[in-house]
Amino acid sequence: MRCCRPALLTPPLLLLTACSGWQSSLDPQGPQADLLAGLFWVFTAVLSAVWLLTMTALVVALLRRHPARTEPLELNTRPERGMARTVGAAAALTLVVVVALTVVSYGAQRALFSGGEAPLTLKVKGHQWWWEVTYEDPGPSRQFTTANEIHVPVGQPVHVKLESADVIHSFWVPNLAGKMDAIPGRENRLVIQASKEGVFRGQCTEFCGWQHAHMAITVVAHSLEDFERWRESQISAAEPPDDPVRKRGMQIFLSRPCVMCHQIRGTPAAGKVAPDLTHIGSRLHIAAGTLPNGRGNLAAWIVDPQGIKPGAHMPLIKLNAEEVEPLARYLEGLK
Structure with a gap:
């Protein structure tokens, strides 16, 4: 029996380890990700309660013993009326749950896409199979382009304008925000914000061809001072080689x-x-x-x-x- 214990413990341990890490929506490191994680746990709790109630009702129905009828043609409307009340209550509870989850989901969506001012705007364009990242600025001389890596200041919202150069891609950095598609001929917008310094991995989550699995993007969150130093270095042209x-x-x-x-x-x-x-x-x-x-x-x-x-x-x-x-x-x- 001892040899079976590690195998029995493996699935719970895998589930627990999946809740943290540099690419996990259950390890939020920004306000947008916090909101989505909270929404996930609300849905999980409510739907788990619904499942438990359903299974409990099923077990009770299966174990309940009905008295034998002495007269086969005898009419007894009490069970039918009780069943009707039970079904009605279940239908009403279902409606309340669906409406409540819809309202919560709608409120979360409004909060996510409420917009507002952001000191930094990026244009991220998906290609097969890499990401082009342009740091926009009112001064053309201060705009620059990089690839597959986004650097942001901690604690500041960043507007991301998503586009695609070829097919549909989907931009997702789980620790910081939800998913958003990049569609040819259309501009979608997303806000990301990091609450602490760190490196967070993102991934294209819309199948876009052969190397879809190798279309990652990295977000590096710096302190404001370090971010400004990084941006100034990126604005400058390449230094000529000295050896x-x-x-x-x-x-x-x-x-x-x-x-x-x-x-x-x-x-x-x-x-x-x-x-x-x-x-x-x-x-x-x-x-x-x-x-x-x-x-x-x-x-x-x-x-x-x-x-x-x-x-x-x-x-x-x-x-x-x-x-x-x-x-x-x-x-x-x-x-």
């Missing part, structure tokens, strides 16, 4: 088809169809969360993107063996 190996890597990058797709501000590379690489070295991951960022993974991605993320639109670039290291070092240094 011979990275200079060689820059020459390789600019002489290959990379410049047709990618942009590195401060260089002739001005492509707009693939992620902006101006500060790629400062990001936590590459390939939309598929690999941790680092020189080795950058080199592997450059050499064989289809082996890492089959179906991705990153083409195979022909490089000599001695060109891979300088190119990876150049990209790693773009911070």
